[in-house]
Amino acid sequence: KAGVTQTPRYLIKTRGQQVTLSCSPISGHRSVSWYQQTPGQGLQFLFEYFSETQRNKGNFPGRFSGRQFSNSRSEMNVSTLELGDSALYLCASSPLGLETQYFGPGTRLLVL
Amino acid sequence: DAKTTQPTSMDCAEGRAANLPCNHSTISGNEYVYWYRQIHSQGPQYIIHGLKNNETNEMASLIITEDRKSSTLILPHATLRDTAVYYCIVRFPAGGTSYGKLTFGQGTILTVHP
Numbered sequence: 001k002a003g004v005t006q007t008p009r010y011l012i013k014t015r016g017q018q019v020t021l022s023c024s025p026i027s028g029h030r031s032v033s034w035y036q037q038t039p040g041q042g043l044q045f046l047f048e049y050f051s052e053t054q055r056n057k058g059n060f061p062g063r064f065s066g067r068q069f070s071n072s073r074s075e076m077n078v079s080t081l082e083l084g085d086s087a088l089y090l091c092a093s094s095p096l097g098l099e100t101q102y103f104g105p106g107t108r109l110l111v112l
Numbered sequence: 113d114a115k116t117t118q119p120t121s122m123d124c125a126e127g128r129a130a131n132l133p134c135n136h137s138t139i140s141g142n143e144y145v146y147w148y149r150q151i152h153s154q155g156p157q158y159i160i161h162g163l164k165n166n167e168t169n170e171m172a173s174l175i176i177t178e179d180r181k182s183s184t185l186i187l188p189h190a191t192l193r194d195t196a197v198y199y200c201i202v203r204f205p206a207g208g209t210s211y212g213k214l215t216f217g218q219g220t221i222l223t224v225h226p
Contacts, residue, residue, distance in 0.1 A: 033212035033213065035216075043216035049212075056209060090156070092212075098211065100146070101158070103157070103158075106154070
């Protein structure tokens with residue numbers, strides 16, 4: 001079975017721009033979670049989607065949003081980018097959201 | 113989810129067993145102990161998890177104390193490729209705010225030396 005895939009792997013943006021990151025879960029997994037990893041804050045949970053609905057959300061501003069499609073693929077969007085949004089963004093999938101999660105390789109975002 | 117405490121860093125000689133401790137003294141009866149590792153700049157990799165009994169898979173063994181207040185991840189024959197940050201996570205898979213969420217601490221930096 002193919003693992004979790006994320007695109008793009010690397011991205012450079014400037015302040016004020018917006019960005020969209022994509023995640024394809026493991027086949028058959030319907031839950032997709034997103035995390036942000038920075039040197040200062042570590043790995044932090046952003047949100048989780050299941051059956052195209054956001055079921056859980058971390059403590060991030062509204063500039064961070066996401067969606068899930070009927071094939072379980074998910075996107076996250078960050079609007080009005082700030083320098084502090086530079087991070088590794090990780091996607092993880094699991095069958096229903098309560099089991100073991102499997103992570104993708106991440107998208108490294110650099111905001112200049 | 114219960115809080116976990118791990119040593120900041122540990123060293124291990126290649127070929128020897130690496131024993132990584134984790135304290136979770138406030139764990140509740142239905143909370144699982146999960147271990148992940150993250151090799152530099154890659155996504156976290158699932159290693160093993162357990163509830164009460166000791167568990168073993170092709171990667172590692174997980175020993176949970178009888179009172180469940182602590183656990184140890186054992187890599188039986190560490191190699192240089194096992195150098196990574198190891199995260200011990202306690203999770204209660206009950207829906208609501210648990211959906212899709214893992215709470216990561218700072219983890220243990222394991223360095224395997226030749």
